[in-house]
Amino acid sequence: MDLDDRKPVEEGKFAYEGLDRIMHEKARLGILTSLLTEPDGILFTDLKKLCSLTDGNLSRHLQALEKEGLVEVWKGFHKRRPQTLCRLSDEGRKRFVEYLDQLEQVLKDAAAQEKAARKKGKIKRSPIPEGWSPA
Numbered sequence: 843m844d845l846d847d848r849k850p851v852e853e854g855k856f857a858y859e860g861l862d863r864i865m866h867e868k869a870r871l872g873i874l875t876s877l878l879t880e881p882d883g884i885l886f887t888d889l890k891k892l893c894s895l896t897d898g899n900l901s902r903h904l905q906a907l908e909k910e911g912l913v914e915v916w917k918g919f920h921k922r923r924p925q926t927l928c929r930l931s932d933e934g935r936k937r938f939v940e941y942l943d944q945l946e947q948v949l950k951d952a953a954a955q956e957k958a959a960r961k962k963g964k965i966k967r968s969p970i971p972e973g974w975s976p977a
Contacts, residue, residue, distance in 0.1 A: 864912065881929070910934075913928055
């Protein structure tokens, strides 16, 4: 197939503007998912274990998420020991659910594209056209 014979590209079809960069990072995705499951919040030590993060790493990610208004961090004491409670803000919950909806769309689109390519027999790669070389 000649590359000039392809159909026009649909602009922005896979831009996924709803994938917010602040959430689209492995550790933050784990933090937000953990907090989504516990509306009343999770203690810092438990959140650290759930996400397999160090104290410093979790603190840094929580600061970034808090700055964006996605999480709330509360300091207090229990039996004279300091504790930190972390939870999603109302805005954070709303934005994270919207993010998850967009991420779900990415998965649906990818699956649909793969299915369509298989149906058309396009999974096998054709030889690289003459005149092209590795970048």
